[in-house]
Amino acid sequence: MSNENTAKLAVLIDADNAQASIVEHLLAEVAKYGTAHAKRAYGDWTGTALKGWKAQLLEHSIQPMQQFAYTTGKNATDAAMVIDAMDLLYTGRFDGFCLVSSDSDFTRLASRIRESGLTVYGFGERKTPRAFVAACDKFIYTENLTPIAHAVALAEPVEPGQLDAAMAGLLHSVLEAASGDDGWAHLGEVGNQIRKRKPDFDPRTYGFPKLMPLLEANGQFEVVKRDHGEGNPPVAYARTRR
Structure with missing residues (x-):
């Protein structure tokens, strides 16, 4: 895959299964991973159910893909999106796909795209089935894209830096695996390994924009920055506190 900053991405949105209100934040998130060379939203645009989407399509240059509901209870939109994908x-023109849906029906699609060597970014609500989340290289919960939605999504407030036992255990394991002989692990490599093991890991879930401040705020870990010669920016390293 190309460098993330120059990656050519196809953004495919299941409009029947995503909120129009998150589009601006969604596309801002997509821009972190590459450029959206194709932006398509799928649904039955002749009805009233997707009324809230229509203004967003025009404003953000998203191409509406019309799909009639041929029969009640069957989701023709999913099939159309899979065929288009x-x-x-x-075409071989893309480096990765952004699949926007909370529907497990796209699990096999995500796996198939990855089998072809492309990166898959999933976007969906916290209710998204685990199978779809795990099928993506990285999965971003749409509640984390806006502070208000994030606050509402949390059943219980999370204190800054507070980690559940499973997440703390994962971080300890990754730090151990990524560490050098001196016990310190390059924070960039830590982030890469976490994403491979847990595609939906996101520091924003715990109240932080990045991994480094999350670790700094948690008493179980130490973080340092080291200089690597004149003209080079400091590099962050982390380890389990001893």
Whole structure:
């Protein structure tokens, strides 16, 4: 895959299964990983159910993909999105896909795209089934994209830096695996390994914009910055506190 900053991405949105209100924040998040060379939203645009989406399509230059509901209870939108995704995949013009839905029906699509060597970024609500989350290289919960939605999504407030036992255990394991002989691990490599093990890990879930301040605020870890020669920016390292 190309460098993330120059990656050509296809953004495919299941409008039947995503909120129009998150589009601006969604595209800002997508821009962190590359450039959206294709932006498509799928649904039945002849009805009233997607009324809130129509203004967002125009403002953000998202192409509406019309899909009639042929019969009650069957989601024709999903099938149309999968077919389009495969067509785009076979063009060879993209480095990755952004699949926007909370629907587990896209699990196999995500796996198939990854099998072709492309990166898959998933976007969905916290209710998204684990199978779809795990099928993506990285999964971003849309509640984390806006502070208000994030606050509402949390059933219980999370104190800054507070980690559940499973997440703390994962961080300890990753730091151990990524550490050098001196016990310190390059923070960039730590982030890469966490993403591979837990695609939906996001420091914003715990009240921090990045991994480093999350670790700094938690008493179980130490973080330092080291200089690597004149003209080079300091590099962050972390380890389990001893």
